[in-house]
Amino acid sequence: xAEKTLTIALMDPPYESANSxxxxxxxxxxxxxxxxxxxxxxxxxxxxxIKDQAQHANPVKGTTLEEEDHPNTKAFVSxxxxxxxxxxxxxxxxxxxxxxxxxxxxxxxxxxxxxxxxFLKMAxxxxxxxxxxxK
Amino acid sequence: MAxxxxxxxxxxxxxxDTDFVAESAGGLRRLGNDVVVFLVQNGVLAxxxxxxxxYLSQLAEADVILLADNFxxxxxxxxxxxxxxxxxxxxxxxxxxxxxxxGTKAIWH
Numbered sequence: 001x002a003e004k005t006l007t008i009a010l011m012d013p014p015y016e017s018a019n020s021x022x023x024x025x026x027x028x029x030x031x032x033x034x035x036x037x038x039x040x041x042x043x044x045x046x047x048x049x050i051k052d053q054a055q056h057a058n059p060v061k062g063t064t065l066e067e068e069d070h071p072n073t074k075a076f077v078s079x080x081x082x083x084x085x086x087x088x089x090x091x092x093x094x095x096x097x098x099x100x101x102x103x104x105x106x107x108x109x110x111x112x113x114x115x116x117x118x119f120l121k122m123a124x125x126x127x128x129x130x131x132x133x134x135k
Numbered sequence: 136m137a138x139x140x141x142x143x144x145x146x147x148x149x150x151x152d153t154d155f156v157a158e159s160a161g162g163l164r165r166l167g168n169d170v171v172v173f174l175v176q177n178g179v180l181a182x183x184x185x186x187x188x189x190y191l192s193q194l195a196e197a198d199v200i201l202l203a204d205n206f207x208x209x210x211x212x213x214x215x216x217x218x219x220x221x222x223x224x225x226x227x228x229x230x231x232x233x234x235x236x237x238g239t240k241a242i243w244h
Contacts, residue, residue, distance in 0.1 A: 019176070025227045128234050
């Protein structure tokens with residue numbers, strides 16, 4: 001079977017939209033099928049892998065941090081990067097201008113910095129490209 | 136002719152925006168293209184057979200393939216027994232297969 005690559009552009013910031021959850025599911029499903037994946041994170045999506053994200057307790061429900069154990073998006077990014085560390089390969093590029101605007105420079109290992117030119121190159125070299133825009 | 140996959144994430148009862156998919160998918164099918172509409176997130180709310188929206192029926196009559204994400208259905212408590220007759224339960228794994236099929240154009244809405 002010829003090698004296939006799927007490029008996905010993300011724009012939603014963390015904790016705003018179900019789009020992010022669906023995108024992570026798509027990325028994981030593609031990698032588990034042996035398909036290479038490129039992610040170009042644009043605008044608020046560059047905040048998905050911010051390293052300083054922290055879990056918290058829920059004082060309304062009276063649950064501790066450990067009991068709550070809710071996932072942060074940085075953990076999802078790290079998980080899919082682990083899935084796609086070699087073959088298949090996941091390449092995650094954060095838009096540099098979007099990063100600078102948001103001060104989102106501290107991110108989990110494996111996330112690269114790039115520009116929309118990288119997205120064009122990814123799209124040109126991929127089997128297909130899916131843009132998941134904000135509403 | 137080409138293959139088109141529309142990924143509809145929007146609830147038709149929240150926004151008239153879903154007319155975009157109904158008109159575009161139906162139009163492309165009438166021009167002879169193969170067209171799939173994959174419902175995901177709140178888009179699956181249209182997939183209930185008693186839903187008072189007929190845009191899926193119109194697409195089914197035009198021979199558009201209608202799929203609904205099983206995870207999104209499950210999250211919303213929509214069981215297979217209450218699905219519109221033309222809608223088949225599907226998965227993101229199946230969506231990936233559609234996306235990497237030769238000559239497929241993908242539109243997220």
